[in-house]
Amino acid sequence: MAELHPVCAPLAFLLGSWRGTGTGVYPTIEDFSYAEEVSFTHVGKPFVAYAQKTKDADTGLPLHAEAGYLRPQGDGRVELVLVQPSGIVELLEGTVEGSDVQLASTEVLGTGSAKPVTATERRLWVEGEVLHSSVAMAAMGLELQHHVVSEMYRLS
């Protein structure tokens, strides 16, 4: 195991794997609930790798996935670069304060076949034993609004 890069220390509270459940809403789709698993790992370099998968809470079939890297800047600022199988990439910037990471997109881009997403806000925060994750999204021509929120417990 590599030693954690000092610049990643403010994100150490995220490291490991977490599993839980969440709910999603958006005006263009039906409400849904899901099982979620995320991991935050490091290799001793100044970033934290993030991977996420969700499954339908009823059928167990895969729903969403995403992968990316958190890049702490050493002054409380954090960047997140993110990719999604829906053909979307995101660049986000924000802050880490205590056990709370808040990020807003500076760029969201999609391939020719991707649905139009124009902005996101993301928050990851730990209270007690619980990792909370939420995403607000501007998509399909609509304004930025709440999309998903989940609660997860540490696996490792």
Add this chain to the structure above:
Amino acid sequence: MAELHPVCAPLAFLLGSWRGTGTGVYPTIEDFSYAEEVSFTHVGKPFVAYAQKTKDADTGLPLHAEAGYLRPQGDGRVELVLVQPSGIVELLEGTVEGSDVQLASTEVLGTGSAKPVTATERRLWVEGEVLHSSVAMAAMGLELQHHVVSEMYRLS
């Protein structure tokens, strides 16, 4: 194991894990060699997840990593969305013909702290038992030019 989505059939030759070695060059850095491992996986949906890691061939220390999703379009066209811990995201479009995927970036974006990369071309092709991977890159104000090439053998 989910059944492969029909649209992914042209990419079935990539599925699994591969390991090998490569070499890198660029005018702004010293030549380097590396050990590489990649995986291509699917969950029954119309995309193939891609993950890659490289290590220094001498020291074993981690060098590069990237993650993304290949999105075959059903007509020989393929999209690739990609994220790198260096703070860069890429959207690429191209084709799959036989065992040869050739892609060129339509967008390359970086966070505020990322090095300036403006374009890439990527190729993945299998000849016999060998997966070849190459990347050309326009970065640091230079024109698109060869950057890395590797040869890998199937692990699974």
